[in-house]
Amino acid sequence: MQLKKLTVAAALVAGAATAGEIAPGDVVFTEDGAIEISLSGAPGVAANAPEIMDKGAGNCIACHQITALSDIPFHGEVGPSLDGAGSRWTEAELRGLVANAKMTFEGSVMPSFFKVDGFNRPGDAYTGNAAQEPLEPLLTAQQIEDVVAFLLMQKDQ
Amino acid sequence: AVAFSAPALADENASLVVNGEIEMVTETDAPAHLEGVLGDKIRSGWTFRARETQALQLDDFDNPGMIFVDQAAEQWDTVEGSEGKSCASCHDDVETAMAGVRATYPKWNDQAEEVRTLVMQINDCRENQMGAEPLKYTDGKMTAMEALISVQSRGMPVDVAIDGPAQSTWEQGKELYYTRFGQLDLSCANCHEDNFDNMIRADHLSQGQVNGFPVYRLKNTKLNNSHARFKGCIRDTRAETFSPGSDEFVALELYVASRGNGLSVEAPSVRN
Numbered sequence: 001m002q003l004k005k006l007t008v009a010a011a012l013v014a015g016a017a018t019a020g021e022i023a024p025g026d027v028v029f030t031e032d033g034a035i036e037i038s039l040s041g042a043p044g045v046a047a048n049a050p051e052i053m054d055k056g057a058g059n060c061i062a063c064h065q066i067t068a069l070s071d072i073p074f075h076g077e078v079g080p081s082l083d084g085a086g087s088r089w090t091e092a093e094l095r096g097l098v099a100n101a102k103m104t105f106e107g108s109v110m111p112s113f114f115k116v117d118g119f120n121r122p123g124d125a126y127t128g129n130a131a132q133e134p135l136e137p138l139l140t141a142q143q144i145e146d147v148v149a150f151l152l153m154q155k156d157q
Numbered sequence: 158a159v160a161f162s163a164p165a166l167a168d169e170n171a172s173l174v175v176n177g178e179i180e181m182v183t184e185t186d187a188p189a190h191l192e193g194v195l196g197d198k199i200r201s202g203w204t205f206r207a208r209e210t211q212a213l214q215l216d217d218f219d220n221p222g223m224i225f226v227d228q229a230a231e232q233w234d235t236v237e238g239s240e241g242k243s244c245a246s247c248h249d250d251v252e253t254a255m256a257g258v259r260a261t262y263p264k265w266n267d268q269a270e271e272v273r274t275l276v277m278q279i280n281d282c283r284e285n286q287m288g289a290e291p292l293k294y295t296d297g298k299m300t301a302m303e304a305l306i307s308v309q310s311r312g313m314p315v316d317v318a319i320d321g322p323a324q325s326t327w328e329q330g331k332e333l334y335y336t337r338f339g340q341l342d343l344s345c346a347n348c349h350e351d352n353f354d355n356m357i358r359a360d361h362l363s364q365g366q367v368n369g370f371p372v373y374r375l376k377n378t379k380l381n382n383s384h385a386r387f388k389g390c391i392r393d394t395r396a397e398t399f400s401p402g403s404d405e406f407v408a409l410e411l412y413v414a415s416r417g418n419g420l421s422v423e424a425p426s427v428r429n
Contacts, residue, residue, distance in 0.1 A: 128392035
């Protein structure tokens with residue numbers, strides 16, 4: 001289920017983004033849902049990824065298994081194993097997947113980690129109350145780069 | 158496959174017989190209206206729980222939810238309100254009066270021209286028959302009374318009507334079930350239909366059935382009404398929830414209950 005034609009107008013909104021950082025609304029996806037350039041303008045730091053992917057803001061492990069993090073308990077079964085992700089996907093594709101997996105897999109249950117609008121009844125984190133607008137993305141630009149750097153290291157054995 | 162430490166899984170072939178006499182249907186043919194979305198079988202949440210949790214439901218002496226049922230039995234005979242009446246004043250013996258009632262709720266009420274949950278009906282009796290204050294939707298006393306009434310239908314198949322005047326409410330509930338909410342953008346169906354039997358972190362996802370409600374949860378050591386559970390599940394999608402007792406949750410309860418038509422009324426069930 002690859003999402004075909006997708007054009008995101010790069011409207012230049014003056015956001016909270018720091019120099020070199022792309023705001024969630026300005027991200028440009030390729031037709032296949034990849035993002036060609038670093039969202040933070042800086043390289044990712046793979047060493048930061050495990051915490052993000054555990055109970056941190058990503059909680060990727062809730063849905064995915066990954067051998068590299070087998071010291072963390074309770075890996076979920078909702079998504080596929082991330083082992084070998086760095087062999088299956090390019091850096092740009094992984095960035096697109098983590099930022100907004102729905103651009104690659106239409107209708108995916110995987111949350112969009114770098115998206116701030118278009119939600120139904122967004123909440124204020126896990127309080128159950130209405131969100132304070134504008135929303136923050138689930139992961140920052142740099143956190144996405146960190147996770148992508150880590151996933152790229154997951155090569156087929 | 159790599160062995161990740163996983164919680165003890167359920168014994169899928171176990172059968173649930175309460176007190177050695179009430180045989181519960183914990184798996185049965187899916188109702189026709191589901192059109193196969195859950196496969197051919199629907200399953201009670203009990204079948205997804207770990208063995209130790211399952212065991213707590215086998216005997217009323219082990220079931221922590223029964224303490225609240227006993228408290229509600231006292232409440233049944235307690236006079237409250239301006240009319241000087243208790244539930245027993247009108248309904249006599251709870252065992253006879255309430256047998257089979259839970260299995261058909263939520264249910265259309267002709268006079269009020271609305272779909273009523275058990276909680277709404279109990280509060281209606283409190284206000285309009287007893288002259289007593291209505292209880293908060295998830296008040297512990299209310300949930301206990303819901304459990305006492307449910308116990309009188311244990312082992313009977315859930316059989317809520319979805320046609321006739323209840324149909325539009327049922328449709329509304331169905332729409333909510335498939336609506337994605339919150340910043341995680343997930344619907345009830347994403348977890349309980351697309352992913353039942355999968356682990357989500359340390360939780361073994363069930364079909365999200367309500368035949369066991371009110372449910373005693375080991376996590377908060379009290380009885381929980383289904384609307385409280387709906388609220389928790391929607392909150393966990395990083396969404397603004399609806400309130401217990403809201404029109405949305407009443408409709409959702411009717412719809413979710415109908416997905417379990419054919420499973421036994423199990424309340425008070427025990428979950429983690």
